Amino acid sequence: MPKPTADDARRIVEQTLGTGVAAVRRFSTGLCHYVYEVELTDGRCVAVRLATEETQALLAGGIYWHRKLSPLGLPLARLLHADTQGAAPCMILERLPGKDLHLVYAQLSDAEKRTLAAQVVAAQQRCHQLPRANGFGHATSYDDPILSRNRSWHHVVGNALDQSISHIKSAGVVDASVVTRVREKLPAFSGYLHRVEPVAFLDDTTTKNVIVHHGSLSGIVDTDEVCFGDPLYTPALTRMALLTHHGDTDYVDHWLDIIHATSEQRAAVNFYTAVFCVGFLSEQGQTYNRDQPAVDHEVIRLLTRILDQLLAEI
Numbered sequence: 137m138p139k140p141t142a143d144d145a146r147r148i149v150e151q152t153l154g155t156g157v158a159a160v161r162r163f164s165t166g167l168c169h170y171v172y173e174v175e176l177t178d179g180r181c182v183a184v185r186l187a188t189e190e191t192q193a194l195l196a197g198g199i200y201w202h203r204k205l206s207p208l209g210l211p212l213a214r215l216l217h218a219d220t221q222g223a224a225p226c227m228i229l230e231r232l233p234g235k236d237l238h239l240v241y242a243q244l245s246d247a248e249k250r251t252l253a254a255q256v257v258a259a260q261q262r263c264h265q266l267p268r269a270n271g272f273g274h275a276t277s278y279d280d281p282i283l284s285r286n287r288s289w290h291h292v293v294g295n296a297l298d299q300s301i302s303h304i305k306s307a308g309v310v311d312a313s314v315v316t317r318v319r320e321k322l323p324a325f326s327g328y329l330h331r332v333e334p335v336a337f338l339d340d341t342t343t344k345n346v347i348v349h350h351g352s353l354s355g356i357v358d359t360d361e362v363c364f365g366d367p368l369y370t371p372a373l374t375r376m377a378l379l380t381h382h383g384d385t386d387y388v389d390h391w392l393d394i395i396h397a398t399s400e401q402r403a404a405v406n407f408y409t410a411v412f413c414v415g416f417l418s419e420q421g422q423t424y425n426r427d428q429p430a431v432d433h434e435v436i437r438l439l440t441r442i443l444d445q446l447l448a449e450i
Contacts, residue, residue: 140186145172146284152217152228155269159417162332167196168360174232177307181231182216183357186224196220198227198278198360205362211255211346211355232357234349241343241382248351253390255353256341257448260367266336273338276361282301289332289365294322296411300418307421309431314417314443318410321450325407328400339363342374343381368401372408376416379409379442380435413439 144159149157152313156177163171165184170186187195199218206212217228234240237252244252259263271283273292286292301315340358347354363369375388417439421429 139188140170140224143173144186145170145174145184146296148186148217148224148226149174149176149182149228151359152219153182155180156403163441165299166326172187176318183213183229183231184329185227185229186366187190187226192220192225193276194360195227196212197280198358200277201359201362202227204266205359206264208265210259210262211353212323212359213355214335214359229357232349234354234365236344237346237348237387237447238251238343238377238381240348240383241378241387241420244348244351244387246386249387250390251351252346252348252353254394255345255385257391257394259341259353260337260370263336263338263362264367268336269334272332272365274361274363283364285333288330289334290326290329293325293329293408293411296415297322298415302347303422304414307418309421310417310436315334315414316444317447318414321407321410324450325404329366334364336364337367337370338363339373343377366404368397368405368406369408372405375405376409376412376442379413380416380438406446406449410443411445412445415441 159175172184212230272286273282345358371391426440
């Protein structure tokens with residue numbers, strides 16, 4: 137299956153929506169699908185998500201979970217067309233007004249950050265209403281084999297560290313000892329991790345996929361997977377993204393305050409943030425959906441400093 141192009145996005149929109157296309161632009165964010173903003177001649181805008189052979193199962197997951205989550209009242213972009221069987225597997229969704237959180241975060245007031253955190257928490261609580269799974273982890277459906285392989289949340293977190301060290305070794309850009317430093321903290325959280333139940337949550341509603349318009353939540357995009365386990369994983373990933381790009385983590389502080397996080401839960405968020413920090417380091421030297429692998433030594437130095445701070449806090 138060839139890599140999707142802007143011409144593919146144009147053709148699919150014209151064929152499925154029966155309208156002309158005025159302009160096509162690829163979104164610069166994202167490491168998985170090829171996603172295009174398509175402006176229609178009638179003035180509307182849609183987002184077209186095109187899968188490769190490697191990401192086709194994830195796209196099918198996006199369609200599956202969209203249909204499970206929408207009836208719960210989550211603020212998802214409306215699904216206009218979906219196809220997993222054709223030559224170009226795709227989803228066409230309405231283009232929500234606004235921008236990803238990371239693009240507007242610096243302009244948000246503290247009150248807007250708190251309001252947005254409350255809106256995302258409310259969306260997550262709706263996701264929690266899904267039936268619990270028979271296992272743990274990031275799943276494209278309730279039948280995803282990953283759920284039967286992960287019998288505890290402890291297993292999922294350990295696997296995340298294993299994956300980071302595998303990626304780091306394959307790229308040969310970062311010293312793999314960074315993962316060892318985090319893994320040494322794992323036993324201290326073993327009891328907590330084994331008590332986690334397989335609650336459904338959206339793991340990627342972080343500084344991306346959360347669309348903000350005029351300081352408020354416009355909607356959520358990208359539901360390729362639902363994760364079953366500890367919902368605190370998401371504010372931890374969000375915190376790591378904010379530390380990398382902004383430094384200010386007030387939004388996550390509000391999130392934890394809104395859910396009345398305990399001291400044990402806040403400690404777990406610190407640990408999860410360190411897990412994600414080495415995950416970010418493991419992305420250095422990887423290609424993903426880019427033409428060439430990306431290595432940024434300044435980012436590596438920044439992430440290493442952040443990891444030092446996180447481990448000191450733990």
